[in-house]
Amino acid sequence: MKSSKHFKVLFLVIAIIVSTSYFFQESKYLFQVLFFIFGIYLLILYVGVTRYRLNYFSKAIHSGKEKGLSLTFDDGPNPNFTNKVLDILKKHQVKATFFIIGKNIDGNEVILKRIIDEGHIVGNHSFSHVKFFNVISPKKIVEDIEKCDNSIEKVTNLKPLFFRTPFGLTSPKIAKALKKVDHVSVGWDFRSFDTMAKSETKLLYKLKSKASKSSILLLHDNNEITINVLDAFLNFCKKNGIKIVSLDKMIGLKPYKE
Ligand SMILES: [Zn+2]
Structure with missing residues (x-):
């Protein structure tokens, strides 16, 4: 089965967090950067939950094939x-x-x-x-x-x-x-x-x-x-x-x- 947009985003966020932690491990701003990435992720989750039309978690039909209403x-x-x-x-x-x-x-x-x-x-x-x-x-x-x-x-x-x-x-x-x-x-x-x-x-x-x-x-x-x-x-x-x-x-x- 095709993975949902949610899983793709989750995978990407984990990859970003792991690579950021590795490359910026010496930086004193590491915690702030990770916090910022996590904040962005929470924002994406919120939009995914409230915007039915984005099909973020699962697929739904939102428009038709025929002309009309x-x-x-x-x-x-x-x-x-x-x-x-x-x-x-x-x-x-x-x-x-x-x-x-x-x-x-x-x-x-x-x-x-x-x-x-x-x-x-x-x-x-x-x-x-x-x-x-x-x-x-x-x-x-x-x-x-x-x-x-x-x-x-x-x-x-x-x-x-x-x-x-x-x-x-x-x-x-x-x-x-x-x-x-x-x-x-x-x-x-x-x-x-x-x-x-x-x-x-x-x-x-x-x-x-x-x-x-x-x-x-x-x-x-x-x-x-x-x-x-x-x-x-x-x-x-x-x-x-x-x-x-x-x-x-x-x-x-x-x-x-x-
Ligand atoms: Zn209702």
Whole structure:
């Protein structure tokens, strides 16, 4: 198997530290230089953990092959908003992908069924969606992902293939866990930061300005501002010839396991 960028960097840092220690062993600044190299390494690690798109620890798909835009909604099913999203998608006759949090299914089974019945795709977004998902043990990550799979399958009879890591965080632990579960990790090339949007006008402006240059858009179906601009955004896409393409077609993979 091809080694990850993380292992290549680790190997390089060790090589630099060993050679620096050898060549500068007499220098009074040796400790400071080593400390500086280690600091750079920590910085690279931080960027690798927080930048899903860099594929630093493990590989994920962040863009598509088709011309157009795939809509993805994270963090549902949500009893207040997911149905509204589905109504708007139905009105525009477009299909989206919902990355489901397993613990949100309980009590919202009808919404999850509706997502499938109306031709949308469901993906795994972990069961717990805990803040530090990337630092819990690989065994616990595997259990959490499988628990979400089981909860989705119980309601829909489908085994999702697509997985999206909570908060877009990665780590060697998630990389190790993903080797054990049979999933394709899917990110995005357009993160709207819709949950942090200060106003509908600002979010809509952002969506409009980047839509034609992107292929996979990250939105949230638990966020009121997102729902309030969705209809206007889809009108904009239609007017400007931006085709909404379902994620499976966009990345050329079937969304469910046999
Ligand atoms: Zn999420």
